[in-house]
Amino acid sequence: MQRLRAAIEGKTIATVSTLHAALKRQLPAASARRLRQQRVERVERRGKHQLIHLKNGSILHAHFRMNGDWLMAAAGDPVHRFTRAVIAMTDGTRVELNDSRALSALTFHAPGTNPLPKLGIEANDESFDATQLRGSLKSRRIAIKPALMDQGVVAGIGNIYAAEALWRAQINPRAVASSVSKARLEKLVPAIKAVIGDENRPPGRYTDSDGRGRFEVYDREGKACSRCNGKIARIAQAGRSTYYCPKCQRS
DNA sequence: CGTATCCTGACC
């Protein structure tokens, strides 16, 4: 996001091209054409969504889903193997939407239209605290983990961060969302802020260059919990894997 | 609530 902002804010789009059928479907040539010669006024993040606001009020919306990332290149550089779309600026800067699985979203929105679904509060919002979270969870009788992944509760929490935050706050992922105590939520809020704000965790990278996992519970089934030495378990919730420590994450 | 769909690299 910061890199994208630095690369294109204040500059003018020359062309936007899609290189993969799935992306072409989302951003047809006619829409891509409407982006030409538009100045990028600002780049905004809302949860996992990235909004590129253009001079005439139209918006280019991007969402990486799981694997996507921006690659910065210059005119003339070879296009990366997994680049699915390219934003070329008039000064020669090139930004590539790199996504091996091509599940990313890239869509055009005419001036005045809202590109976003209903989103909950941002984790870094000042007013995001235990009271606020309790309010959003009050009526939710689903498990806390899928509730956290609901973008309408807190924007930007995915499968991995939900599990990591619950581990930090020592909350059982199966606990009913509406019944999690205020005291636990008081721990959960800073845990979410810490996990989401961890700049050392680039998107789409689950392991360090040396191959060591960088998460406390995610993808660590059967391994020892770093806090209590319990054995990390894996369960399925809402069709997703949930990893947690049954010994120190009790409801 | 659950399940299928999209898509493809990585792993068996």
Add this chain to the structure above:
DNA sequence: GGTCAGGATACG
């Protein structure tokens, strides 16, 4: 050659 993972969406 088969299975899985992941986020969002659509649907039973």
